[in-house]
Amino acid sequence: MSGKRQDARVRYTKMVVKQSLLELLRTKPVAKITVTEICEAAGINRATFYSHYADPSDLLQSIEDELVEGITVRAQPALSGGGTDMRATLRGIVGYIRANADTFRVLLSDTGDASFQSQVVSVMERRYLDFWQAFRPEDAEGAAYIYTFIALGSVGVIRRWLDEGMLRSDAEIAELIFRLSAAGLAGLGT
Amino acid sequence: MSGKRQDARVRYTKMVVKQSLLELLRTKPVAKITVTEICEAAGINRATFYSHYADPSDLLQSIEDELVEGITVRAQPALSGGGTDMRATLRGIVGYIRANADTFRVLLSDTGDASFQSQVVSVMERRYLDFWQAFRPEDAEGAAYIYTFIALGSVGVIRRWLDEGMLRSDAEIAELIFRLSAAGLAGLGT
DNA sequence: TCCGATAATCAACGCAGTGTTGACTTATTT
DNA sequence: AAATAAGTCAACACTGCGTTGATTATCGGA
Numbered sequence: 367m368s369g370k371r372q373d374a375r376v377r378y379t380k381m382v383v384k385q386s387l388l389e390l391l392r393t394k395p396v397a398k399i400t401v402t403e404i405c406e407a408a409g410i411n412r413a414t415f416y417s418h419y420a421d422p423s424d425l426l427q428s429i430e431d432e433l434v435e436g437i438t439v440r441a442q443p444a445l446s447g448g449g450t451d452m453r454a455t456l457r458g459i460v461g462y463i464r465a466n467a468d469t470f471r472v473l474l475s476d477t478g479d480a481s482f483q484s485q486v487v488s489v490m491e492r493r494y495l496d497f498w499q500a501f502r503p504e505d506a507e508g509a510a511y512i513y514t515f516i517a518l519g520s521v522g523v524i525r526r527w528l529d530e531g532m533l534r535s536d537a538e539i540a541e542l543i544f545r546l547s548a549a550g551l552a553g554l555g556t
Numbered sequence: 557m558s559g560k561r562q563d564a565r566v567r568y569t570k571m572v573v574k575q576s577l578l579e580l581l582r583t584k585p586v587a588k589i590t591v592t593e594i595c596e597a598a599g600i601n602r603a604t605f606y607s608h609y610a611d612p613s614d615l616l617q618s619i620e621d622e623l624v625e626g627i628t629v630r631a632q633p634a635l636s637g638g639g640t641d642m643r644a645t646l647r648g649i650v651g652y653i654r655a656n657a658d659t660f661r662v663l664l665s666d667t668g669d670a671s672f673q674s675q676v677v678s679v680m681e682r683r684y685l686d687f688w689q690a691f692r693p694e695d696a697e698g699a700a701y702i703y704t705f706i707a708l709g710s711v712g713v714i715r716r717w718l719d720e721g722m723l724r725s726d727a728e729i730a731e732l733i734f735r736l737s738a739a740g741l742a743g744l745g746t
Numbered sequence: 747t748c749c750g751a752t753a754a755t756c757a758a759c760g761c762a763g764t765g766t767t768g769a770c771t772t773a774t775t776t
Numbered sequence: 777a778a779a780t781a782a783g784t785c786a787a788c789a790c791t792g793c794g795t796t797g798a799t800t801a802t803c804g805g806a
Contacts, residue, residue: 373803375753395671397587397613402792411755416794423587476674481666483673487712508724508732514716515709515736522677522708523701534698542698546705549743550736565773565782592763601784606765 380418382408384429387422388472395477396426430482433469436462437486441493452497456540463524464536471528474521483521491517498551516547570608572598574619577612578662585667586616620672623659626652627676631683642687646730653714654726661718664711673711681707688741706737 372380386407390399399422405412419425440458443450463470473482491513498513520543527539534542562570576597580589589612595602609615630648633640653660663672681703688703710733717729724732 373752375802379754395587395613397585400792401794412793413756413795414754417753421793423585476671478670480668480670480673483670484666511713511716511732512736514712518712518715519705519709519740522704525708526701526704542701545743546702546740550709550740552743553735553739563774563782569783590763591765602764603766603785604783607782611764 376418379408379410379414383410383415383418383425387425388429388469391426391472391477396422396479426479429469430473430479430485433466433473434482434485434489436466438489441489443493443497450497450500453540453544455493455497456543457536460524460536460540460543463528464532467528467532470524474525474528487514487517487521490520494547512551516550519546519550566608569598569600569604573600573605573608573615577615577619578659581616581662581667586612586669616669619659620663620669620675623656623663624672624675624679626656628679631679633683633687640687640690643730643734645683645687646733647726650714650726650730650733653718654722657718657722660714664715664718677704677707677711680710684737702741706740709736709740 383404386404387396387399389407390403401412401415401422404422404425405415408415419428437459440462441455443455473479474486494513494516523539523543523546527534573594576594577586577589579597580593591602591605591612594612594615595605598605609618627649630652631645633645663669664676684703684707713729713733713736717724
């Protein structure tokens with residue numbers, strides 16, 4: 367997409383630095399993680415860190431951006447292989463989260479980042495809106511609240527699923543989220 | 557509850573320091589707020605800060621604890637004046653959040669604290685569980701997921717309500733949350 | 747395969763914020 | 777008015793910051 371591929375050294379540095387931060391995030395919030403700490407864990411020089419990122423939050427942001435992008439792509443109905451099939455889209459998203467489970471678990475946890483969760487919710491919200499509006503064209507009272515409700519609720523289900531060690535299959539979780547969301551929407555008209 | 561009342565000076569210090577932090581939190585995340593900054597804004601000596609709190613996160617934690625306590629109390633059905641009336645309980649909670657709207661808005665925002673949201677969700681979750689289990693004694697498949705779904709969804713509704721400037725009345729929002737939650741639960745059996 | 751370009755390393759820098767101390771001043775309680 | 781507790785102030789060593797310039801290692805293309 368953007369010109370040539372990055373230098374192998376750069377790729378390595380970014381990778382090792384990201385992994386080190388994620389490792390540290392398991393033990394404490396980003397507020398208490400220092401650049402020095404990250405560099406020691408990564409085995410790189412501090413100056414190298416600064417040539418790529420401004421501070422630990424900036425690094426965290428770049429990790430988050432990748433994951434949000436991954437979800438966004440899979441939230442596009444056309445690309446998820448299911449056309450307008452919401453279940454298929456959800457399975458795609460759940461599968462992607464499983465593939466990056468360790469990272470998602472940390473970032474969505476208590477010591478994680480509120481803004482990351484917020485970004486994920488936004489993507490879900492938009493997708494739900496696109497999908498369900500086809501079925502209920504006329505906007506009921508307080509419709510926007512419902513999409514927020516089910517989007518955040520869905521993320522909650524995913525969080526719990528991750529915390530429990532992903533005992534259930536992707537399909538099961540996708541189906542559960544689908545049913546709960548559909549029910550929430552149905553409840554509006556009541 | 558715990559012995560005598562605190563010295564007036566202590567009460568003032570804690571108050572002004574909390575307000576200063578909340579003010580700063582409007583502009584940046586807690587990760588980038590320094591003790592020095594807080595003290596300048598509060599007009600107190602740095603040594604005074606350290607005699608009460610360990611660091612900015614510790615101070616933030618104490619603010620959060622108060623609010624979580626406030627919600628917990630109102631989530632007790634017996635105390636919310638409505639017996640087992642879930643609507644009344646929700647109205648009580650929503651009213652409390654409105655009374656502390658500025659603070660809740662900041663803490664539940666993107667730049668807020670993931671652990672605070674998490675604590676609030678926990679309280680709601682437990683309350684929903686107590687209430688609804690009376691109506692559906694036999695636990696359906698994946699019941700725990702539903703409570704997480706509706707608890708987080710409820711917090712999402714509150715977040716949106718705060719962001720929109722609380723245009724709707726407490727009763728309206730409480731009713732909306734009640735309806736969405738009930739619907740989510742009903743959807744499980746389907 | 748060699749060469750120019752790009753990255754990473756290292757040591758050093760002044761600077762800002764930390765957390766603690768002890769001597770002091772000021773406010774509160776009884 | 778005296779005793780107690782809290783806040784102020786200046787100073788301290790220390791840690792981490794962010795940047796610099798010189799040096800070494802690695803990469804990718806001609």
